[in-house]
Amino acid sequence: MGVSNNNNIDLTLMDKVFEKYAERQGALIPILQAAQSTYGYLPGEVLELIADRLGLSVGKVYGVATFYAQFYLERRGRHILKLCDGTACHVKGTPVLMTAIEEEFDIGPGETTSDGELTVEIVYCLGSCALAPVAVLDEEVIGRMRQEMLVRRVKKHIGAN
Amino acid sequence: MVSVAELAANREKARERWEQKIEADIFITVGTGTCGLAAGARDTLKAVEEELEKRELSALIGQVGCVGMCSYEPMLEVQAKGQPRVNYGNATARNVPEILASYFEGTSLNKSVIVGEMTPTVTRSNGSALYSLSFVDPEEHEKIAFHQKQLRVVLSNCGLIDPESIDDYLAVDGYEALEKVLTEMTPEELIEEVTKSGLRGRGGGGFPAGIKWGLARKTQRWPKFLICNADEGDPGAFMDRSTLEGDPHSVIEGMIIAGYAIGAEAGYIYCRAEYPLAIKRLEIALAQARELGLLGENILGSDFNFDLIIKEGAGAFVCGEETALMASIQGERGQPWPRPPYPAVSGLWKQPSNVNNVKSYAYVPRIIRMGAEWFRSLGTEDSPGTAIFALTGMVNRTGLIEVPMGITMREIVYDVGGGIPLDRKFKAVQTGGPLGGCLPEEHLDTPVDFDSLKAVGAVMGSGGMIVADETTCMVEFAKYFMQFACDESCGKCPPCRIGSTRMLEILVRITDGEGKLEDLDEIRRLARGMQRGSLCALGQLAPSPILSTLQHFEDEYRAHIEEGRCPAGKCRALITFEIVADLCTGCMVCGRNCPSNAISGEKQQPHVIDQDLCERCGLCKEVCKFDAIVVN
Secondary structure, three states: OOOOOOOOOOHHHHHHHHHHOOOOOOOHHHHHHHHHHHHOOOOHHHHHHHHHHHOOOHHHHHHHHHHOOOOOOOOOOOEEEEEEOOHHHHHOOHHHHHHHHHHHHOOOOOOEOOOOOEEEEEEOOOOOHHHOOOEEEOOEEEOOOOHHHHHHHHHHHHHHO | OOOHHHHHHHHHHHHHHHHHHHOOOEEEEEEOOHHHHHOOHHHHHHHHHHHHHHOOOOOEEEEEOOOOOHHHOOOEEEEEOOOOOEEEEOOOHHHHHHHHHHHHHOOOOOOOEEEEEEEEEEEEEOOEEEEEEEEEOOOOOOEOHHHHOOOOOOOOOEOOEOOOOHHHHHHOOOOHHHHHHHHHOOHHHHHHHHHHHOOEOOOOOOOEHHHHHHHHHHOOOOOOEEEEEEOOOOOOOOHHHHHHHHOHHHHHHHHHHHHHHHOOOEEEEEEOOOOHHHHHHHHHHHHHHHHOOOOEOOHHHOOOOEEEEEEEOOOOHHHHOHHHHHHHHOOOOOOOOOOOOOOOOOOHHHOOEEEEEHHHHHHHHHHHHHOHHHHHOOEOOOOEOEEEEEEEEOOOOOEEEEEEOOOEHHHHHHHHOOOOHHHOOEEEEEEOHHHOEEEEHHHOOOEOOHHHHHHOOOOOOOOEEEEEEOOOOHHHHHHHHHHHHHHHOOOOOHHHHHHHHHHHHHHHHHHOOOOOOHHHHHHHHHHHHHHHHOOOHHHHHOOHHHHHHHHHOHHHHHHHHHHOOOOOOOOHHHOOEEEOOOOOOOOOHHHHHOOOOOEEOOOOOOOEEOOOOOOOOOHHHHHOOOOOEEEO
């Protein structure tokens, strides 16, 4: 995955983050998490800024950012749909849900729609196995999903937000 | 700084508030664990408020943690003063009026279910008490089947108290153990008591907790660090999540006590980011504990200082391994480092550290209050206490259970779990998640404890328990876990990084019908390499699901390879779905549900599946009410 630069982002938003974690040992990961929370992803400029402020090489910061599944180095959709493919959900039909999303929105796992509205990803186990198959649409956990139900729910959510 | 006397005063006030709750005219609670919320608990709460307004009743409404009956969520409890406390399942917002009518007017229920009457229970020992809830069948007047063999110790407060209320926790004798430890015991005496109890780590390793603490205490270097592993990465496991969401203070209390034991002043709770509610409840609980002086400097007037920080995981299963976890706290890539030296000697930032699982810490206050002897009286000689499992998969009653160690697997699957749905045949139960093995039918009478499971080639693991039936393809199952291991391998060790990839390739070929008999030997060869050459348990144990399924279900592997057949009818490349014309009524339900529009047919005429379009998802078979669709 590549680092994206030239993103016209406001680096001053990072000031608050650095202030909060100034004294902490080993704060790189919480700082990356806060940065991603601020920008929606980790732009290359932000990685460089963090490296500079923490006295680390850009390579080291890049190495940590690319190790953890939570971090994205590319801009993502305005809405994120996570489909749980943990054991119970897998057995109860997540692959079918993914197919339904693929057909409706023309994106595969990890991809973003061309209009930048929706990103769909497969995650492993949200720990709500008895409600399989489980999905998370932005902050909302929805269980016992069926294809049409899911597609309608996603479209409604995008339209309303 | 808060003194012991002030804590006692707070506890008295908390107990009074608790009594007021129980004595309220109407007291209603809704389960708000992640499962409950996902099933609509927030809407249920709103609906309850609305319905009460309509009835012009005022009630005390609260929230509780999850009681482990996930398939019944959302769950609602109603209690009118002097009346039994009744728990209703499937209490969606729409069903609320029906439920309240049932409670107050005795009308029957259509869509909801009476799960049971909740009767409070108290177990006493050592001058202390353990409060819990029992689910009693209102007709049979005995515990409901799901709970008959359960023994809730770590989960005793889940469903009983409001997890966001430290008052509730104090009212059920919370932080009494901490008080006892700081005022009556030296760290050495504390370690001796925990060692005597025989508590073995519940993260999967089963190492005696007291001994581990003793080793960290012995190391004469400061600062020392206490760490809670709340990374629970096994798919299908949610024991730690439920404990943190339902009773966060018990974990915090356990950690403060452990910190005192080893001589640490700082602790970290490493919680995976995929558990936002657990993190939120922990944050609330930590703030409350600090406010009451239970965290911070000179706790309860002693010279012991201790505080906790939450570190969120960032989506790496390998960070459940203790050294990778510590690397992550240090802000590095989550790659394990070699042991020895063990964390007790050199851990976080090379300082003496102690890592334990969420559940292990949650046992500690109970052991201190009720006594080591009491704990030893539960479970077995070598595995005292209880075990908590997330029972999922093909059982009638999925959920979170706590049972005494030594119960047999058969009892768990059939008595607690209610057996296999649709009268299908049991095939195997998988424990230990992606790093565990499976137990086939012939081993169903194995007692569930650390050593008995090991003796039959299985592991306790952290508590994930997945039941497979005749419709589960064991090769596909193993492939699923190897895919997971491959994705999650940190990449440091070639045997793990490359071995898992090669193993996966082989499994994919087998499930695609392109396997060769030599593959089985190759699997065993790769497995040996991974077991011997990997630095951490991820690489060492990732071959376990394959080796275990290969050992017990070799015939399935051979069917895939030699006959191109998937006996369970699951592997998409090897099956076709066909509509039996004689049985098809032309109701068109299958066609409507087909994601590939592969089914065609006129109304009330037999339908046909286009094999070129069919994705083998199996949805048509699932929705067909006439059993007219077969798998070949």
